[in-house]
Amino acid sequence: xxxxxxxxxxxxxxxxxxxxxxxxxxxxxxxxxxxxxxxxxxxxxxxxxxxxxxxxxxxxxxxxxxxxxxxxxxxxxxxxxxxxxxxxxxxxx
Numbered sequence: 001x002x003x004x005x006x007x008x009x010x011x012x013x014x015x016x017x018x019x020x021x022x023x024x025x026x027x028x029x030x031x032x033x034x035x036x037x038x039x040x041x042x043x044x045x046x047x048x049x050x051x052x053x054x055x056x057x058x059x060x061x062x063x064x065x066x067x068x069x070x071x072x073x074x075x076x077x078x079x080x081x082x083x084x085x086x087x088x089x090x091x092x093x
Contacts, residue, residue, distance in 0.1 A: 036087055046086035047079060055090055 037043050042057050045068070059067035059076040066084070067076035 037089075042090040044088045044090050045079065045084050046088075047083045048085060049079075049083055 037058050039058055039060060042055060045054050045056050045066075046052060047054065054068070055070070056066070056068035056079075057071060059069050061067070061081075064081050065078045066081055068079050069076045
């Protein structure tokens with residue numbers, strides 16, 4: 001009788017623990033859900049930095065930063081997307 005009561009209480013505890021668990025919430029967009037540009041694309045960024053308008057070859061977008069190279073061979077400079085005011089496609093050359 002003790003074993004069956006212990007088993008029922010244990011199973012009830014598991015059910016209550018499972019029902020009381022929290023559900024994970026994601027308040028921010030995940031990387032890859034929406035980006036107005038693709039890697040390797042040339043865009044024009046208007047930023048609130050000393051050089052306010054810059055042409056950028058997008059190398060990568062990671063954790064709210066955009067990897068921006070002056071050309072395809074230069075190492076990227078990382079710009080915080082919070083500093084970006086406007087993103088437009090670069091003019092064709």
